[in-house]
Amino acid sequence: HVTIGHHNINNTLKEIKQKYANVTERQLKLFVSGCRECKIKRAKPKNSSKLVVQPVISHDFNARGQVDLIDMQSCPDGPFKFILNYQDHFTKFCVLRPMKTKTAAEVA
Structure with a gap:
């Protein structure tokens, strides 16, 4: 065999x-x-x-984006324990913002 x-x-x-x-x-x-x-x-x-994976298509700036929260509680920078990462799908431009908490009020 x-x-x-x-x-x-x-x-x-x-x-x-x-x-x-x-x-x-x-x-x-x-x-x-x-x-x-x-x-x-x-x-x-x-x-x-x-299996065909369809790409995410956006036709304009700020038409579609992705948000991610990075947990930095193990090594905070003063009161900031999280990093908000926003990436625009059209331009691939990333915006990073320090955050104290991950509450909906602060994220919005």
Whole structure:
């Protein structure tokens, strides 16, 4: 099985029958089911090429953006424990602002 490149049961059975006698297909299936490399091969998604990720499209400045809060509580700068990171999707321009808390009132 290993020497022929972890091929399917039929190819492996043909190769086995040339060298050995009295090996059944059931025994071979049991042997191949324990093969680690074959399990890894079967676990890979076969339709991964069908997965299409659509990009985020924005047509103007400030039309769409992304906000992230970075937790800096382990090393605060005075009263500021968080950093607000805003990135505009059209220009990729980032704005960073120090924040004392992450409450909705302060973020807005």
